[in-house]
Amino acid sequence: MIELKNIEKYYANKGVKSYILRHVTTSIKQGEFVSIMGPSGAGKSTLLNILGMLEEPTYGQYEFMGEDVVSLNERKRIELYRNHIGFVFQAYHLIDEMTVAENIEAPLLYKKVPGSERKSRVADILDRFNMVAKSDLFPNQLSGGQQQLVGIARALVAQPSIILADEPTGNLQSTQALQIMDLFKKLNEEEGITIVQVTHSEVNAAYGSRILHLLDGVIKEDVVVQQTV
């Protein structure tokens, strides 16, 4: 599903190139649950952003579902991630002025899903996440864990084939964090959604099927996780 070849990313400052990513080559298959790990400044988030087409690599080749992303125009790219990519952020990034239900509905609106289907999908997902009672609340009326649930619900509602999560549990208490990771695992196993997450936590990484260790912009290790049943 994802093919990266020789991805480089650097910022040139006064003639000095400071590299974020170097020679990143890897592929991620449909249905994988990949965790990207590494110390601060290793380039984890940049890699995730490049995967999510929010940033462009300075150099290199990126194919998403067989399409060359680098050469795509803006409109096509928006089309791609409207249909295939869901984002989950460490700081949740809900829109403060929208209620829970409206936040979840927003991606469908951009996707131009018809009204009746929109309503049923939002209702369905609220039900699945046990949040029906909270649908008319605003984000600042929810706890962090609940906000992140809304964030995930919003990412899922458009039925993406891949979820990109940037430290999804970074701001949460450990019990809430575990819930979120359980949810990811379930989504991955039961619905076959590909998940790529950036994390600091070994525990979280253990939920996945594969770990990419990043150091100074280079993939140091690529290990398959032994599932503890």
Add this chain to the structure above:
Amino acid sequence: MFKLNLKIAFRNLLKHKTASLINISGLAIGLAASLLLLLYVQYQWSYDKQFGNSENTYHLMVNFYGTDKSITGTTPQVSNVLPLVLKEESPEIENISRVLWASRRLVANGQNSFKVEGRYADPDLLRIFKFDYLSGNPEKAFDDPNSIVLTETIAKRLFGTVDVLNKTVRFENQANLKVTAVIRDLPPNFTYGFECLTSWKLYENLNGWPAESNWGNYSFFTLLTLKNGTEPNAFNQKIKNTIARNTGTKTLEAAPFVYPLEKYHLYGHFTNGIADGGQIEQVRIFIIPALGILAIACINFMNLSTARSQKRAKEVGIRKTIGASRTSLIMQFLLESFILTIVSVVLAIVLVELFLPAFNGLLNTKLQISYDHPGNWLAVTGLILFTGLIAGSYPAFFLSSFNPVQALKKTIAFKSNFSLSFRQVLVIIQFGFAIVLIVATLILYQQLQYLKNRPLGYDSNALIEMPHEGNLYPKFDLFKDRLLNSGAVTALTQSSGSIAFQNSNTSGLEWHGMRDGDKKISFDLIQTTYDFLKTNNIRLIAGRDFSKGRASDSSALMLSETAVKQMGFKEPLGQQVLFNGKQRPVVGVFADVLWDEPTRTLHPMAIVFNAENSDVITMRLNTTRNVRESIDQITKITKELNPDFPVEIKFVDSLVAEKFEHEQMLSIISNLFAGLSIFVSCLGLFGLSAFSAEQRTKEIGIRKVLGATITGIITLLSVSFVKTVMIAMVLAMPIGYLIMNNWLMQFDYHISIGPAVFILTGVSSILIALFTVSWQAYRAAKSNPVDALKYE
């Protein structure tokens, strides 16, 4: 999406109350000014176009030529015979009608009598303008000279009904006229408006002299329509020599031409034969400040939106990651600005309704919002679209351009130098505009005071006048004696015109020792009998006033100081001056009287003894007695002697005040607009300073922990804003100076602009700006640093 965005826009509006309030109040003021402007322009634009066929209606005018064959002057008034000759000679003319200036005419139905605005005109006038007839036939209305056409209101006032065809109206106490038509009231924006119309033939019958052909008396307006397909320029060429041919002059001195009536009101002022403006100047005076305030309000919106952009950046980032395209974001932000604009328009309409009466009083118009007129709604929609786009486009394009990754990381590279300076540029434009208006206001005020303080040459206090009419002609001496004996007045005189404003002049006077060209000197002319100087309290410099004891004084004349100077008299008394074919001795020299507009230079003036030409009786009230009682007494005596006419007493000082009306109006308008523009600009500054204080909360906290004083912090926060205002000042003041200097130059009598205006403007705008921003700065400085720092 639209519905959700709409909801969010409203939530945003409610959440950021200060910003919304600033935006809405600013935009409402700007829009109200613009709506007034639209109404005013529409009013001026539809002048004289209400009665159909206006594109084919022309005004007859005359160009005067100097000795070098260049055009020296243009008049809209022509002789009484020119239109008749033109009609005879030109098959191109469809209809042509002379129209007399409007005057107060006495109409009566039995005891019910009052004065109305009346005009005399030829029957063709009713074919040129298609009035709205309630009854009567325009083709036949003036078949009989003893006919009168009334407007609806006047018919009702006279008879209590509009069903008055063939009823009799006593006109000017001179003739019984039959009502032959009733028309709907004429709109105020019609140059040739009237309340009653009578036939030109009647004018000739009642007065005699207008019936005689006179090529030299340029007194009468003439309107005409040309037959379809007539090219007006070619027609003008054809009629160019009509006057010369008929008067037998060898050189071309006066050439008639036709000018479109549609342009007459707005572009009816001519200089050297070229139309160079008119009422359009008044429209322009209003356009610039009205649009300026709207622009200032739009700038507020732009500035506050972009200043708040850091908050909005996150939303933009999120929306982009969940699939929003840039277009959809632009639409969202535009929607927000449109909602704000629509709310403001509603408020603006309320404001307009509130202030329309005052505005109408000020500009002497009768504007009103007609809600049932689809064109008006179209105009308002246009205004909303225009404002919403102007105000919303910059924020929309700016905000939607954020890169999602940077926006979400909050490290967004705001290109901070650029965007800040762009905001500053906008603030400079706002304040620059406001400062120009303040400079204009101060200079206008100074000029107005200067004009008001200009000596009149007579004492307008306790001076009253009334029309000389009816029985007051034969009984004038009795009238004078009775009033003087009653003690209500101390002096009384008759004259050809009011002392308050210039109403007659003459040239062609001859005297001993005159130079070439002196014959062209134009003299202000007053014709009177005894006690003119005494009544008006005009200072005598040499000689004496006309005196009853000397029979020869009935053909004498007096000259003003300026007249004596211009005529080159060393010893004016006893000189003979030829006026109207009669040699007259100069018996007195009096101090100059300011008769013309107060902005003009003094003209030479001649006061000539002539008992036959009198329109006005002027009286000096006895100041030792109660004014009310004196007026009552005068009214009683006048009514007794002249029962057929209503008594109309006017105070000369209020007539004089009318001469300042235009300057007074400009002064009020500039005051208003300057005040509004500085207010709206300050609203914006207030919003920006609040934002800046909020953004720098952390910095202020740290500085306070490190020991900064409150004053130090206030200075820190205020100084950049004050700097901006100072730049605006430096840029705007020369512009203000140039504009106002240019304006003053059109007057003969004007102030010179001194530095005081600019010092006052500078100090006041800095103080206002400082006051606006320092309140926010003070609030920020007083806050507890712990609150600011604990979240970090």
